[in-house]
Amino acid sequence: MAHILITYASKKGSTAEIAQAIGKELQAAGHAADVVETGTVASLAGYNAVVIGGPMYMGRMVSDVGKFVKRHRDELTKVPVAGFIVGLAAVSKDPAGIAWAEKALHASLAPLKPVAETIFAGRLDPAKLSWFQNWITKKVKSPVGDFRxxxxxxxxxxxxxxxxxI
Ligand SMILES: Cc1cc2nc3c(=O)[nH]c(=O)nc-3n(C[C@H](O)[C@H](O)[C@H](O)COP(=O)(O)O)c2cc1C
Structure with a gap:
């Protein structure tokens, strides 16, 4: 049994729920899995592996992910790491959008060398967005709904x- 940290950044909650789902799956497989927001992780001591995830906003992965990697860089190079990015690019299945998201994930996780990386479709709920966010997502014709x-x-x-x- 391994002790796994699933750490995430999330502005509107959809990535947090994906992180929880990953944690539940790993627990069901017999592992000890903690699901913790990146900003509240004090140390990686005792963890055998780390999963890092966050959403994409305006063409970039949220900065909390890169900050987490910088803060814990030395510890992160000693354990296997996996990463995921959440966005609506995965909904349209537009190859350029997906390639951009993968690049954004790589940039946030550098210099780590993840053993697994993926992009998940997210959720756009206009009721949770600010006036400006609603304006911008309408302007770029973002798909609306829960696509997870x-x-x-x-x-x-x-x-x-x-x-x-592990
Ligand atoms: C203002 C705004 C900008 C966004 N920009 C992107 C983007 O550039 N690429 C993308 O794939 N998804 C984009 N999204 C979609 C989010 O990644 C998606 O809603 C995600 O599920 C949000 O995660 P969260 O609920 O954990 O914050 C954007 C959403 C908003 C509201």
Whole structure:
């Protein structure tokens, strides 16, 4: 049994729920999994592996992810790491948008070398957005709704222990 940290950044809650789902899947596989926001992780002591996730806003991964990696860089180089990015680019399946999201994930996790990386479709709920966010997402014709694919999220989580060698 391994002790796994799933750490996430989230502005509107959808990434937080994805992180929780990954944690539940790893617990169901017999591991100890803690799901903690990046800003509240004090130390990685005792963890055998780390999963890091966050959403994409305005073409970039939220900065809390990169800050977390910088803060814990030395500890993170000693354990297997996996990363995921959440965005609406995964909804349209537009190859350029997906490539951009993957690049954003890489940039946030650098210089780590994750054993697994993926992009998950997220959620856009106009009721949770500011006036400006609603204006901008309408302007770029963002798809509206909850596009999270729980089966795909669960399947990715199930493959993690094998990829992490834990
Ligand atoms: C203002 C704004 C900008 C966004 N920009 C992007 C983007 O550049 N690329 C993308 O794929 N998704 C984008 N999204 C979609 C978010 O990534 C998606 O809503 C995600 O599920 C939000 O995660 P959270 O609920 O954890 O904050 C944007 C959403 C908003 C509201």
């Amino acid at each position: 694919d729980w089966a795909a999220i669960g399947a990715w989580a199930q493959e993690l222990p094998g990829k992490m060698g």
